[in-house]
Amino acid sequence: MTSSRPEQPRGTGRGKRVTIADIARRAGVTSAAVSLAVNGRPGVSDATRERILEIARELRWEPSHAARALAGAPVKTVGMVLARPAEVLGAEAFFGAFVAGLQEVLSAADYSLQMKIVESTEAEIDTYRRWFGQRRVDGVVLVDLRLQDPRIGALEELGQPALVVGGPGHHGSLPSVYVDDAEATRLIVEHLAELGHTRIARVAGTAEFLHTMQRNTTFRRLGEELGLECVQQDAGFGAAGAARATAEVLRLPAPPTAIVFDSDEMALAGAAVLRSCEVPIPEGVAVVSYEDSPLTRGHTPPITAIRRSAVEYGRAAATRMLEVIDAAAGRRTAATGDPGTSAEARVIEPQLAVRASTDPSLGGTTGADLAAGLDAS
Amino acid sequence: MTSSRPEQPRGTGRGKRVTIADIARRAGVTSAAVSLAVNGRPGVSDATRERILEIARELRWEPSHAARALAGAPVKTVGMVLARPAEVLGAEAFFGAFVAGLQEVLSAADYSLQMKIVESTEAEIDTYRRWFGQRRVDGVVLVDLRLQDPRIGALEELGQPALVVGGPGHHGSLPSVYVDDAEATRLIVEHLAELGHTRIARVAGTAEFLHTMQRNTTFRRLGEELGLECVQQDAGFGAAGAARATAEVLRLPAPPTAIVFDSDEMALAGAAVLRSCEVPIPEGVAVVSYEDSPLTRGHTPPITAIRRSAVEYGRAAATRMLEVIDAAAGRRTAATGDPGTSAEARVIEPQLAVRASTDPSLGGTTGADLAAGLDAS
C-alpha cells in the first residue's frame, strides 16, 4: 500500500459520513441518479435503481437532513409553542397525554415534534416568525385558542401551514380540530336532568379560552330549554379559584344539587370543599368534570366526567396536521386545488363516563375496578 | 423603471428569503465578513461589524438552520426516544412534567427537543443510529435505564453525546443524572419506623428498571439495620398488579402495618383495595408512594410521598445535557480536556412529603389546603 496522501481528497477529517457521492461512485452513476433512485422518482431504469438501493443499504447511507432541507425538501418537523409556565404544564394531565398522542402519529410518519415554551403571546408569534424565516418547521399546531386570537392573523399573514386545536370558529382561514363542547355540555346537563336535578351550578374556568365561552352559552341555553335553574360561577384558573367558587354556590339561598366543573383539577378542589362542609357526594351534591383523568377516576367516589381521551385528541390533531402539510406541499408543486388546507374544522365527539359522583347506584369501587379503570385509560 | 428581466437573477421563484448575501451586498462586504460579524467572531472591524448587524436587523434576517447545519454548526436539537406506548405515557403524570421541565431549559437556550415514540429497544437504538447518521441531534437524553442496558453500549460506540437519566452506575462512560433512590428509601423507612411501624411491606414495580433494584436492596438493608420486618411483594407494571400485590400482603399471617408503593398509580390502586377491605388509612395500614403527583395529593386521605418534582428533574437533565453538548463541541474545536462529557453522575436529593396517609395527626384536609397543595406542585 502506497501512502497516496496528495491524491486523497481531504474532507473535514472525520470522514465517516456516507453520501450519495459514495454511492454514485460505487454504482458508476452520477449522484443525481442516486438522488432520483432513493427518492423513488422516475428518471432511472429499474435495474440501476435496484443496484443503487442495494449499495445504499450496504453502505448504511442516511440522507443528510440538513442538505435535504437546504435543497428545499420538507424538514419533516411540526412545531408547537406553549405560552404557559413549565410548572403549570407539568401539573396538567392533559398536556402529557396530548403530546404523547401527537408524537405517536408524527413519529410513525417520520415527522418530529419541536416544542418551545415561551413567556407571552408576543413571544409565541415571534417564534412562529423565526421558525418560518428559518424554514425550521413544515407546519405548526396552535393550542389554547382564544377569542380575538392575534396568533391566527399572524400565521395567516406568514402563510405558514398551521392547524388550530380549538373551535368551532375563531380560527380564521386555518383548519382546526376541536372537541364539541356544546355536545359535551348537552351530555352533562341531560344526564343530570334525567337523575332529577333541577338546580345545577357550573364552576367555570378562565373566560378567555374559547371553549369556556362555548360551554357558558350552551349551559345557559339548555337550562332554559329544559326548565332548569342553571347558575354559573366564574372561578378563573386553577384549584384555589374552584374551591372559592364552590363555597360560594353552597351559600346561595337555594344551593344547587349538582355542580359541574371545567377541569379535573377544579372538580377535585370542589369535592374537597364539599367534604369539608360534610356534604356527601352524590347524595348532597352531585359532581361532574369536563375533563377525565386518573384524578377523576381515582377519586372517592369516582367522578363522572367528559371523556375525550387527550391521547386520542393528540392523534387526531397530528393526523390533520400531516394532511395540511401534504396539501400545502402539493399546492406548491402541482397547481391543483387545495382541499387539505381549507378552513375545514374537524369535530371530535365527546362521551360521558358516568360514575358514582352522580349516580348513587354505582356506589362502592373495589380495587379491581379501579385497576381496570386505570388500565383502560 | 425598465423591466430588467434578463439581468434579474432567477431564484426558485419564492424569492422572499433574506440571506447573508443580501446583507453583504448592502454593506459592500463579502458574505464571509457577514458570517463573522453575526457570529461574533474576530475578523472584522468593530465599525463594519456594527454596520452589518444594523443591516441584518433592518432586513430581518434569520439564519438558515439547514445551511448552518450543513456547514457543520450544531443543530441545536436534543433528541429523546421513548419505547413505551402513547397511552402509557399519557397516563403518567411524570412524563408531561419531565418534558415540561426539559423544554423550559432547552427553549431558553434556543435548543429544541425532538421526541420519537418507538415500539422496542431495537427500534430505539436504530433511531439513535439514524439520528447520528443524519446529524439530526447534538445530543440525546436516555430514559428508563435498565440493568445491562444495550442502549448504553450503542451510544458509546456511536460517539453520540448523551445523557443518561438514571443511576447510579450502569450508565457506562456516559454522564448521568438521577434521583437518589437509596436516600428516598431511607427517608420512607425511617419515617415509618419513627411512627412505630415494625412490619412494613414494599409493593415493587417492574424489576427490570434500575431504580427498582436500588430500592429493593436498600429496603432490605434498612430493615435489617433497624430491626424491622420488611417484606417485598413484586407487582410488575401498573395498577392491576399493585392491587393484587396489596391483597396478597394483607393475607399474610402477620400483615404489615404500612405499605410502600413504587408509584402514585400503584399507591392509588393499593389504597382502593384497602378501602374495599375496610382497612382504614393510616390507622389500619399506612400508605406511602415513591412518586408524588396530583393523584397522591388529591387522594383521601392525601398520601405521603417522595417529592422529586418531575419538572425539576427535567430541568436538571436539560441543564446537564447542554453541558455535555458544549463539552463535546469544545473538545472538537479546542483540543482541551473534556470535563463535561465524563461519566460523572449528578444526584438529585429527594424529599419526603408527609401527609395524612401515614401521620394521623394531619387528619382532615380542607378545600383550601388542597388548593394550596395543588398550586404549589
Added chain:
DNA sequence: CTGAAAGCGCTTACAG
C-alpha cells in the same frame, strides 16, 4: 433514460 451543472445559505481555512 442518463450526465454535467447550478444552486440551496451558510462556515471555514487560506491568501492577500
Added chain:
DNA sequence: CTGAAAGCGCTTACAG
C-alpha cells in the same frame, strides 16, 4: 483586517 473560494450533501431543471 478583508476577499475570493471551496465545501457541506442534497435536489432540480436542463441538455444530451
